[in-house]
Amino acid sequence: YTTLFRSGMLNSIGLQGPGIDAFLANDVPWLLAQGSRVIVSIAGETADEYAVLARKIRSTSGISAVEVNISCPNVENRGLVFACDPEASRRVIDGVRRTIGGELPIIAKLSPDVTDLVAIAKGVVDAGADGLALINTVLGMVINVDTMRPHLGGKTGGLSGPAISPI
Numbered sequence: 001y002t003t004l005f006r007s008g009m010l011n012s013i014g015l016q017g018p019g020i021d022a023f024l025a026n027d028v029p030w031l032l033a034q035g036s037r038v039i040v041s042i043a044g045e046t047a048d049e050y051a052v053l054a055r056k057i058r059s060t061s062g063i064s065a066v067e068v069n070i071s072c073p074n075v076e077n078r079g080l081v082f083a084c085d086p087e088a089s090r091r092v093i094d095g096v097r098r099t100i101g102g103e104l105p106i107i108a109k110l111s112p113d114v115t116d117l118v119a120i121a122k123g124v125v126d127a128g129a130d131g132l133a134l135i136n137t138v139l140g141m142v143i144n145v146d147t148m149r150p151h152l153g154g155k156t157g158g159l160s161g162p163a164i165s166p167i
Contacts, residue, residue, distance in 0.1 A: 010142055039067055047082075054095070055099050070082035089127075135164075
């Protein structure tokens with residue numbers, strides 16, 4: 001589900017993909033054959049799941065870096081987004097760093113939906129992140145003026161594009 005407008009895009013498509021095993025077996029070799037540098041983005045529902053994904057990436061040659069998308073809900077903590085909880089953020093990055101070692105750079109993808117982004121950023125850097133992706137999409141909603149209902153099936157979505165530059 002996507003809505004395009006002049007200054008951006010609002011989408012609610014989730015984190016779709018072929019799965020880590022298919023991606024590493026099929027897409028990574030193809031990307032490398034094209035001369036691309038590959039940064040793999042991972043997302044999980046538990047801190048342990050991130051470490052499992054990192055282990056799979058570590059055993060795949062040709063990867064340039066790993067982006068750890070901690071802007072995902074933490075099912076261990078009632079759905080609270082990892083990046084909104086300083087301790088959960090650090091725990092995920094620490095687990096990925098311990099799994100990967102010093103072999104690959106780690107980029108922590110943070111959420112804009114926090115009151116102290118600097119504290120979260122400092123925590124993930126202290127835990128082993130080499131870089132930060134600031135920021136994930138911003139929560140938004142579009143109302144269909146004819147039906148007076150949300151345009152997206154999931155009601156809200158992630159806003160990206162020039163509209164978020166001021167943020």
